[in-house]
Amino acid sequence: MSSLEYQPTVVDTIVIGGGAAGLTAATVIGRARRDVVVVDSGRPRNAPAAHMHGFLSRDGMAPAELLATGRAEAAHYGVQFVDSVVNSVRWRGAEAGFTVELDGGTALLADTILVSTGLHDELPELPGIRERWGADIFHCPYCHAYEVRDQPLGVLVSGNPAMSVHQALLLRQWTGDVVLFANGNELTDRQRRELAAREVVIDDGTVTSLAIAGDRLAGVELADGRSVPRAALVVAPRFVPHDALLTQLGCDVAPGGLVAVDAAGRTSVPGVWAAGNVVDPRAQVITAAGAGSAAAIAINGYLLDRDVERALSTAARHHDTHPPFDAATERRVHDAVGAESRHGL
Numbered sequence: 001m002s003s004l005e006y007q008p009t010v011v012d013t014i015v016i017g018g019g020a021a022g023l024t025a026a027t028v029i030g031r032a033r034r035d036v037v038v039v040d041s042g043r044p045r046n047a048p049a050a051h052m053h054g055f056l057s058r059d060g061m062a063p064a065e066l067l068a069t070g071r072a073e074a075a076h077y078g079v080q081f082v083d084s085v086v087n088s089v090r091w092r093g094a095e096a097g098f099t100v101e102l103d104g105g106t107a108l109l110a111d112t113i114l115v116s117t118g119l120h121d122e123l124p125e126l127p128g129i130r131e132r133w134g135a136d137i138f139h140c141p142y143c144h145a146y147e148v149r150d151q152p153l154g155v156l157v158s159g160n161p162a163m164s165v166h167q168a169l170l171l172r173q174w175t176g177d178v179v180l181f182a183n184g185n186e187l188t189d190r191q192r193r194e195l196a197a198r199e200v201v202i203d204d205g206t207v208t209s210l211a212i213a214g215d216r217l218a219g220v221e222l223a224d225g226r227s228v229p230r231a232a233l234v235v236a237p238r239f240v241p242h243d244a245l246l247t248q249l250g251c252d253v254a255p256g257g258l259v260a261v262d263a264a265g266r267t268s269v270p271g272v273w274a275a276g277n278v279v280d281p282r283a284q285v286i287t288a289a290g291a292g293s294a295a296a297i298a299i300n301g302y303l304l305d306r307d308v309e310r311a312l313s314t315a316a317r318h319h320d321t322h323p324p325f326d327a328a329t330e331r332r333v334h335d336a337v338g339a340e341s342r343h344g345l
Helices: 020-031 063-076 141-148 161-171 189-197 244-248 285-321 327-342
Strands: 010-016 036-040 080-083 086-091 098-102 107-115 119-122 153-156 178-181 201-203 207-212 217-222 227-229 232-235 238-241 272-274
Touching (some): 020 036, 107 285, 153 161, 161 232, 178 217, 189 201, 217 232
Parallel strands (some): 010 036, 010 107
Antiparallel strands (some): 086 098, 098 107, 119 238, 207 217
């Protein structure tokens, strides 16, 4: 259910996406006493994971618990929430801002937009991977490897051999038993030497499926009939940013294919920012939160400039409506005030 009914007034900022980046930004902007609305679809990227790590004071917390806590903190500063999907964002002009159209036809208005819609992981077509994703099949050793330390681990090459080789080399810091499943992909002589030097076993067989036992990964099945026991498997997915809203607005795209932003998340379109995995696929939760904070401060600075310009415009109109005294009038007022002072009035 939405906690905000449709309001035709223009708010300072609409944050699209209520993950770590979006909630952090909303909290910072809310603490700056701005009107903020967060629109969230309720489908976070890290939902399959049971816990997260590397976030100071939140190590081991469930992702859902972090989001619930973040919502409560943001709401404390007046941030409002709409549980919905954004279908489009339209720019209405320099003074009018943006229209954010939601599922069902509702529209919200804002002076600035922060897009923090994240991404989704496109996984290899292999039976069992999606079911175990975020549990004993993962892509980030920094996020999950400590929990499976000193166990037999595997790396499945999928699409980018260089990334998979890097993951295999990295995993040796957590265990002495790592197998790289090449799965029909070619490795360079240099890569094979590096893996051998780090005592990573290379299996050149074709992977056909995963062995699951008791709701846990038990091993990797190969086309030649072998089954290699593994407690966990690292897979590099293809990161697909949810950046359609940004590209529809005409935001510039960098050579690598991601929407271009500066250090504060500012896009090429005035009034539009982006933060988190939608523009930085490798960002961990704490990194996304930091990006959200930086974007929030930049957004408030942008709004402050708007406020100052509006105040100057108002002052100029007031000046034109109430021109300063001419010299004769000023002398009469001065004499009258002096007379009142001499008579004790």
